[in-house]
Amino acid sequence: MKLGAGALAAGLANARTNAAPTVPNAPASSTSVEQWGLFELTLAGPSAGNPFLDTHLAARFTLGHRSVDVKGFYDGEGRYKVRFQPDELGRWSYETTCNQKELAGKAGAFDCIPAKGGNLGPVGVAHTFHFQYATGKPYFPFGTTCYSYGFVGSPIDEMTLDEMVRVGFNKVRICLLPKSLGKRKPVAMPFESIGAVVEPEKENDWKTPISARFDLTRPNPAYFAHFEERILALQKVGIEADIILFHPYDAHGFSAMGEEADDRYLRYAVARLSAFRNVWWSVANEFDLVKSKSMKDWDRFFRILQEEDPYSRLRSIHHSKVIYDHSKPWCTHASLQEYDFEKTADRFRAWNKPVLYDEIQYEGNIARRWGNLSAEEMTHRFWRAIANGAYATHGETFQQTDDLPVWSDAGKLRGQSAERITFLRKLLEDSGTTGLTGAVDPYYLNAFELDRIYLWYFDYHCVGEYEFPLPEKVSFRATLIDVFAMTKTPIEGTFTGKSKIELPGKPYQAVLFEKA
């Protein structure tokens, strides 16, 4: 473990005011930060008492007449930090406020300079049902699920990241609070332990309450710092981090900390993490399986996110059996554990937001029905989602034959669907669409961008020929796609209006029309 020592690497500017450098590799005196990069102010302050509870640090960042108020946080060892993501070019100034005199009135400035390389800014909702980067470039979520990526530790975390990059995922669902990793242990605990670590008699069954084992008023900065390193590593390779704030897979008791501790944890997490441009908030995984919380808690968490997060990062909540009312104003998009894609149009009507089928079961071979889809079925589900104008998220659970965790925690991909899925991602990106709309009651599944892109997916139909109802007056070129073999075969000619085309008469084919 290399906690604390790890650099909050690229894109992070560190300002120090009477504080020792805490990020060894950061430039000694940065005065410029990329647009949507991370500015970090580190201050030395009191460590007596409980600074997590007692010290209220904030800073106001100002550009012209605009100002943004940001909360700071205690990082342990007398170290305080304020993080900020500037979103406009120019010279930003800042000044701190604090109930501790020595941390108040610290002022400075930095230049926000143009973004470089892969920095396209944060992802937001666009065109009602889709997403784009702050630069305006469309973003199509083609993500996977590695719940433990943020706390599994080296070398598995780097291995996991390498796999995501190799295959081409651009989003990952990860848990902020630890979950069971079998015989493996998380890199640290998110709160300070009280006395010796107590092992439960059996999994998730403690004789002592969580508050007798952890001081829930004292987050463990090392745990969060490690998590942040992993978020930055994702950011560097263009992967969005859909951070799951609560979950029921609780090997330590953190799902039942109580309302006060929950809210404090949430505020601390937002203060630390919200400035990272690739952060999305997933309030919970399977919220309805968390027995200790009720709907008022979930709604309150959303409101806290809205109040505390200066950047309004994307917000969602993921369910098991009971679908959350995603029409609530704080949900930026619907995050579903479902694969009934034929209901997508109804869901769009009900919620008027993007729909992410964030859990569509897992490719794998484990002894659970949710974890043993064939690669073909997982691949088809992605195509069904896209052909309905929605998005989906990959997951994989193969029985481990080595000592690596299962991919849904972290590790190595073993299945066949992942590269088929990102083949579809590339197809969408190469098409230049800003997002496809599912056709209403189509003859065969069809999603389109009016007069520009038409994608038909034939699923289990063996179509020998089809008269595609293309628009008149626009000329299209066509490509036949075998979704599992990942072949793209240009179809000769150009097409306008009703166009009958011969097809290979086998299942799992698609045809993409692009404006010629």
Place this chain on the structure above:
Amino acid sequence: MKLGAGALAAGLANARTNAAPTVPNAPASSTSVEQWGLFELTLAGPSAGNPFLDTHLAARFTLGHRSVDVKGFYDGEGRYKVRFQPDELGRWSYETTCNQKELAGKAGAFDCIPAKGGNLGPVGVAHTFHFQYATGKPYFPFGTTCYSYGFVGSPIDEMTLDEMVRVGFNKVRICLLPKSLGKRKPVAMPFESIGAVVEPEKENDWKTPISARFDLTRPNPAYFAHFEERILALQKVGIEADIILFHPYDAHGFSAMGEEADDRYLRYAVARLSAFRNVWWSVANEFDLVKSKSMKDWDRFFRILQEEDPYSRLRSIHHSKVIYDHSKPWCTHASLQEYDFEKTADRFRAWNKPVLYDEIQYEGNIARRWGNLSAEEMTHRFWRAIANGAYATHGETFQQTDDLPVWSDAGKLRGQSAERITFLRKLLEDSGTTGLTGAVDPYYLNAFELDRIYLWYFDYHCVGEYEFPLPEKVSFRATLIDVFAMTKTPIEGTFTGKSKIELPGKPYQAVLFEKA
């Protein structure tokens, strides 16, 4: 064409009273009829006027204190018939009644003798959601769809039958009224033509109404006699004939004959056909697509069937978009055009009758989404139906490369699903079950007969192992089934209670447990 000359072959006993033999191959003086066989009385009578309208022939068949009233029919050329299926052993006597003196008071008797060979009697509903023959042997409908089998003519009708026998179907959905056969013509028309046959300007678009082209008061006995030959040919090889009485695929206008003609046609059909033990009544195919009729017509047809059919043959109606209320008392079972098998339990609760998914789209490659399923998808749909405690019906529509009709009319099977489907039929029959019940909300699809048979179907799940929740105190042997490869592999050992078994971890496997 060999109309009229064809023998109403095996199982038919012909009694003649002052009438020339009309069935050349029948024994000259039959006095015995098999149980559930066909007794036919042929009488000579008036041919002047319109005997179809004017002559009301009936007969009372009596065994001990029991009597059964049966309607006769005019068979053309001064020939009248009464058909009767005796269902009890013993000496039956009969006597005719008629408004024409010369046909009244004809009396006789015959012996009903034990059934032989494959004669198991008619099929009825059993155990609420299943079927059985009159002998008590379970009957599992594994049928196909050959709409034109009854009027396509030789040699295609024999070819079609050979195919059904080769593959092992035991039911077929056939239309009584003709439908379009492309450039091919039906063997005859069901009503007498008026003047020259008029070809429509375009398909199904006539300038003259049906009543100006056919005398709807005069059925064509030759058409019906041919149809009956085909019914008997099916009966001989143990195939139930699910006779579709009305349909919207109307190349001649018979779907809009008007209420009076409809009812007369229906009564004539019942008088001719109801005595054949393998007859089922399907009031319509896609009833809701027949524009000229409304719900009151469909309900009335059911009531006429109930009134006219002395044997209460199975009765159903098949829909396109609007599901008929199968809870109505005259429906013996639900006949659906659907493949949402997960709704089966709800349907059982709503209707409390067997559920036949009678149209689940077609294996094939035609340019219609309902007609180009892969063989795998068709096979899976059958397994999903059975695993939910219901039944399904096969259909096939491959583009023809020769001059044969498509299988859904009649001809040759070209697909791969048919033999997979009847493999499942044999599996059920060999298990000795009387019918499987779909488990409520099962972990994996599972249908069972309590403490005797348990069938799991894993569909797209790649199950590497599963702990089967078998009942305690019963010992089972197990067979692993690859539903598409059609392999049955015994699993070593016997199993009781919760039994963990290793499985091959690939999709489309099933496991059958049978009491050891």
